Amino acid sequence: MKYLLFNEGTSNLKYKEEFDSVKETFENNAVVNVKDIDYKEFLSKLNPEDEAILFGGDGTLNYFINAVDGYEIKNNIYLYPLGTGNDFYFDICGNEAKHAVLINEYIKDLPYVYVNGMKRKFINGIGFGIDGYCCEVGDQLKAKSDKPVNYASIAIKGLLFHYKKLKAKVVVDGKEYNYKDVWLAPTMKGRYYGGGMMVAPEQDRKDEERLVSSVVFRGKSRIGTLIVFPSIFKGEHVKHKKMIYIFKGKEVEVTFDHPTALQIDGETVLNVTTYKVTI
Secondary structure (H helix, E strand, O other): OEEEEEOOOOOOHHHHHHHHHHHHHOOOEEEEEOOOOOHHHHHHOOOOOOEEEEEEOHHHHHHHHHHOOOOOOOOEEEEEEOOOOOHHHHHHHOOOOOOOEEOHHHOOOOOEEEEOOEEEEOOOEEEEEHHHHHHHHHHHHHHHOOOOOOHHHHHHHHHHHHOOOEEEEEEEOOEEEEEEEEEEOOEEOOOEEOOOEEOOOOOOOOOOOOOEEEEEEEOOOHHHHHHHHHHHHOOHHHHOOOOEEEEEEOEEEEEEEEEEEEEEOOEEEEEEEEEEEEO
């Protein structure tokens, strides 16, 4: 049996319509509403040959990996990308036509982030800086309107006017680095976040050592930073060696000189001064 895990309580009409258009392509299926599901209990009742398919994006996947934390998954788990952000799918499948992709190997041994008294697994990355700010503003706009949020517009306005660059202390495997004029300081398990930003182009989520990449994007000038910023979508920002610094390690701690928003696989956490990642 193929269990199609679908959020029937969502207000996203596009998500519902796309699910309805593809669900019949899966033979021998049963639709399961995940709104109030206990994933561990659900998986424990499956037969060995049963398979489960998650329908959603990065937020859906993040919720799932944390809900099953500590549980040994024995069945095949797939993801069918139906999210507003599909950075995980894009990272492993590129521009392939949408299809259900087996994710068991990708959801093992994931890193944890510790922030504001919370411990969470993540599968793509932790955004800290203007990326977190964009999520914060985007959440505010979603609360006021059903119109799609233009994150690129938020980022441009933030770079030009609203967002204040920071001082950052970055500690990677015990080595400390200090920077001024910091716009971004994410830590990545995959290459992409933010709807297609290739912030860590050399990061390998299947790396045997399970290393993560800590990235610092700094720039004194707002205009100069804005000129370089779009190159992050192709990973070409790394050519700017005086602005971009990348470290790989097993333990990362980032501290800013004043609070700002942070995002975990696209989910916003407000008023953050420091976060720590361990594998």
